[in-house]
Amino acid sequence: MVQVRIWGSLASATDDQTEVEIEAGTLRELLDGLAEKYPGLKPQLDRGVSVAIDGKVYNDSWFTPIRPDSEVVLLARLRGG
């Protein structure tokens, strides 16, 4: 299981938890797992998120490995100027 930190305004979709556990070994499994376990997150996942894994930010790389002890943080989809 991977501990995932989500931002506060999404907690209404996760029973008011800002840290949730998902069975995932890759980024794709993580995103699929979040959508399946917490359907209320799906609109935001569809709009786009970034994910920080051990301090590095990933956007789309489905097969990025995630270790059980990785720090995983869901972020608003990063954009820049």
Place this chain on the structure above:
Amino acid sequence: MALDAKMDGKLDFKVVGTRVNRPDGIDKVTGRARFGADMTAPGMLVGKVLRSPHAHAKIKSIDTSAAEALEGVLAVVTRADFPEVELDEGTWDVLDNCMAGEKALYDGHAVAAVAAASESVAKKALKLIKVDYEPLPHVIAVDDAMKADAPALHDGRQVENVPEGMGANVVARYEFGHGDIEAGLGKADKVLERTYKTEATHQGYIEPHACLAQVGSDGQADLWCCTQGQYMVRDTCAAIMGLSQSRLKVTASEIGGGFGGKTTVFIEPVALALSKKSGRPVKMVMSRSEVLRATGPTASSSIDIRLGMTEDGQITAGFAELRYQGGAYPGSPVEFGSMSAFAPYDLENVKTVGWDVVANRPKQAAYRAPGAPMAAFAVESAIDELAKGLGLDPLEVRLKNAAREGTKAAYGVTYPAIGLEATLRTAKDHPHWTAPLGENQGRGVACGFWFNFGGNTCVTLNVTPDGTVNVIEGNPDIGGSRASMSMMAAEELGVPYERVRTVIADTASLGLNDVTDGSRVTFAVGLATIEAARAAKREMCKRAAMVWGIDEEAVVWEDGAARPSGPNAGKHDPMTLADIAAIASNTGGPIAGHSEINAEGAGVSFATHMVDTEVDPESGAVKILRYTVFQDAGKAVHPDYVEGQFQGGAVQGIGWALNEAYIYGEDGVLQNPGFLDYRVPVASDLPMIDTVILEIPNPGHPYGVRGVGETSIVPPLAAIANSVSAAAGVRMTSLPMSPPKVLKAIQTG
């Protein structure tokens, strides 16, 4: 072959870190460089846009018959001329912004366009288009737009987490943080509560948007335009026009500045629609007035801060509620303001709440570190006021609370090695910090943060028969990327910089490249360039091994040549890149290296800015006396460009802090759509911006590179406000700090 693994983390650079000549210098000073408006085609028409004079109005009907009948007019388009295709919400908003549908949502919103044989005919035709508007109430300011009874721009655009009862213009809510704010404030010796306001500002790029579109009767289309991302233009326009992406080839011109404002489209789909309808190439060039009325400035903001501090300068809690209006469509950068507001600090109790709000203003576009400068203005002003109120050194307070490796940032991530503390210590030790100040003068400091990221990137590196090298990349050169890529390729290959030329490809020539934003290019395209060079080196080692009749594993690439290595390799004279290139046809054909990646691992970046100002107590005018930027750049590939990024960010921040603002009349019409009334800083307003580059390597890049383009605009608003507040003897909480506003603050205390 055994690649030279020492390259990773190497410190003995030969090319990287030097100040080589920029490859576009002569073109740009002689006028040879071709910008967006320089493109022409045989039979070309001139396209012009009719724009709404109302801030908010229902479009009841549009009669184009008189315009179409005018001699020399070959096409008139309205929204009805765009194909009915299924678009995602974001792309639909882009289309509706490029050409209004049912409603005009701001002064300057496009409602129709013409293509004519000349500009004068096109302008005359615009006057013949009859639009029947039903004016509607409008709203401009963010706090007004949030009210439940404010005029609503849209129905049904609120996302799922906006609480019931909020006004229809409040379209999204974000919340970040950890800990217990009230408990933290309870531990403070002093708590500050303040509201800060910033105005919308434009990126102020010198080159207005321009494009040339040509749609053939066979359905193939070409577009030349000034953009930060030709692939973004291709994908957006193809979706809007119902074209497959492979049928639309987009070529980026030279670019006269973007700063985020050219990461979307405004006239490009319109030019394509006009070309399709007329059967002729159509060129469109925006005026400065159009740029200000109808392209994307950044958001305006209204921010509440609550900050607690102990007598010895420990921040016990930080709370920010941020309200950003991003113009007529959802998408203000308030989430990034909310994530970055307290990012420089190690706080036990921190929370930010962000509200995305729509108003009757042009659709905002990205502007360098979108959303972060206004958040930093609020937080860094509050820290400064609290520190000074407690008799503490504001720089020491920042050092005491600075985020370090292992800090859990307010936005949730635990930092790896970061450079904030280094920028603060360097600032503290710099002569600027202790230089004497005169009467009516003040000094301010502030910190700033930006995320940086990577993204989809493709690079091809071709070794030419004469032993020189072409690098082909797919991101327009905004901040020196051609020089930087050539330098990294030269470094990796071990050849002189002068033997490498980097060019920018059109969309048909390379795979997808994400738009030039997020300070991604030197990092991500550099990564791909290094990988492409390494692929070419592998191939050249293989060719040398063939010539020598040994295993390719027994060949290494060192100092620009393939060399035998290992006990069984035998003795062979090294083969240089030129030697191998000369016989490439004999050894298997042309040599090239490719890299197609989705780059990850960009490192976050921090800066500290220090500024001295003088306030004229009689007029309220502010003069910038001295300005120093301290920023962690990772490895500075070309220090001139890095310094230029630092200086440019500071200068744009000076404009944002002191003068720039969108000024609207009661009628919701923009009052200052020109550079005479929308005042950006000019050279005579500025001292030399001093820079100190700190090179804390990014472990996610083989040369330690991290993005530098955006962080430098984050601290200036607050640093200047802190300086002006010290000089004027009154706390400034609203930007811009124009002379009347400063004078009023001085007079009212």
